[in-house]
Amino acid sequence: MHIKDRTFIITGGSSGLGLATARELHSHGGYIAILDMNTDAGEEVVKELGSDRSRFFEVDVTDTDSIANALKGTSAWVKKTGRQIGGVVSAAGVGNPGKIIDRHNEPLSLSSIDFVLNINLRGTLDFVRQALPYMTQVQPDGADGERGVVILVSSSAAYDGQPGQVSYAASKGAVRSMTLPLARDLAPYGIRVVTIAPSLFESRMTAMMSDKVRKSLERVMEFPKRAGRGEEFAQLARQSVENIMLNGVTIRLDGAMRMPSRL
Template sequence: MKIENRTFVVSGGASGLGEATVRMLHANGGFVSILDMNAELGNKIANELSPRVVFFKCDVTDTDSIAQAVKGTMEWVGKTGKELGGCVPAAGVGFPGKIIDSRSGEPIPISSVDLVLKINLRGTIDLMRQVSAHLIKVTPTAPDGERGVFVMVASSAAYDGQPGQMAYSASKGAVVAMTLPIARDLARYGIRVVTIAPSLFKSAMTAYLSEKALKSLERVMEWPVRPGNPDEFARTVKDSIENVMLNGTVIRLDGAMRMPSKM
C-alpha cells in the first residue's frame, strides 16, 4: 500500500518511536493523526508539520477518549479527502517492578500492573477495534483489494523479559500472541496486521537508564553494539505498510540482541 495521500492514526505519536513514525509518514506524503496525552508536544509537532498532521489529546485507557479522537480524525479525513490507510498503536509504558519487592518483601501493587496492561494491551485493542470500524469501509485498492494495515508495537521483552518486567512482558507478549488472530479476523476486509518487536531503542521509555545499565546491556549486543535509532524503527513501519506480503507476523528488530537475566 502506498503511504502517499493516505491517513494514518498514530497513538503515542508525540515522542519516541511514535514521533519517528509520524515524521516518516509525513515525509512520504502521508496524512497523520497524532493521538497522545502530551498536548504540548503533540501540538508542537502538528503545527510544525501542518497541514498534513493533526493532533488529538487522547488517553488510550479511556474508551470515550479514543472514540472522540477517532471521531475527530474521521471528520478531518472528510475535510482532506485522504482516505484512512491504517493505524500504528505505539502508546506504551514500562513501569518496572518485580512481583515481590526484594527489599520490602511486599508484592507489586496491582494498580501498577493494571496501568501497564491498560495502556499497552487494552489501549492497543481498543484503538484498533474503533479504527477498524472505519477502515473496513475504505475503498479497496488494486491489485489485491487492500484497504489498510495495522502495525502494532511489541518488544523483545515479549520473548526474554528481564527481572522487573513481568507486567511489561505480559502486555507485549499478548500483543505478539494476538497478531495472527487479528490478521485472520480482518483478512476478509483486505486489512493486514503486522507487529514490530524492537529491543533497546532510544526513546522516552529508555531515557531513564543509567550509563552503567547501558554499558551492561552493550555486553549482550551482537551487532551493531548500540541502541536502535527511532528512524530505524520507523523504516520498518514503512516496509510493513508498503509490503503487502507482510501480514500476521512479528518482526524482531533487535540486531540479534537477547536481553540478559541480570544486568
C-alpha cells in the same frame, strides 16, 4: 500500499518511536493524525510537519470515550481532506518496572500491574477495535483489494524479558500473541496486521534508564552495539505499510540482541 495521500493514525505519536514513524510516513506523502496525551508536544509536531498534512488529537488510551472522540475528530478531518485512512500505528506504551515480589517480601501492587496492562494491552486493543469500523469502509486499493494495515508495537521482552519486567513482558507478549488471530479476523476486509518487536531503542521510556543499565544492555548486543534509532524503527514501519506480503507476523528489530537474565 502507497503511503502518499493516505491518512495514518498514530497513538503515542508526539514522542519516541511513534514520532519517528509520523515523520517517516509524512516524508513519503502521508497525512498524519497524532493521538497523544501531551497536547503541547503534539502541537509542536504539527508545527514541525505542517498543518496541511497533520493534525493532533488529545487522547488517553485507557479511556474508551477519549479514544472514540479522537477517532471521530480524525474521521471528520479525513472527510475534509478526502485522504482515506491507510493504517493505524499503536505506539503508546509504558514500562514501569517492578519485581513480582520485592526484597521486603511485598508483592507487586495490582495498581502497578493495571497501569502497564491498561496502556500497553487494553489501550492497544481498544484503539484498534474502535479504529476498524472506519478502516473497513475504505475503498479497496489495487488488484488485491487492500484496505489498510494495523501496525502494533511489541518488544523483545515478549521473548526474553528481564527481572522486573513481568507486567511489561505480559503486555507485550499478549500483543505479539494476538497478531495472527487479528490478521485472520481482518483478512476478509483486506486489512493486514504487522507487529514490530524492538529491543533497546532510543525513546522516552529508555531515556529514564541509568547509564549503568544502558551500558549493561549495550554489552549484550551483537551488532550494532548501540541502542536502535527511531528512524530505524520508522523505516520498518514504512515497509510494513508498503509490502503487502507482510501480514500476521511479529518482526524482531533487535540487532540479534537477547536480553540477559542478569545485568
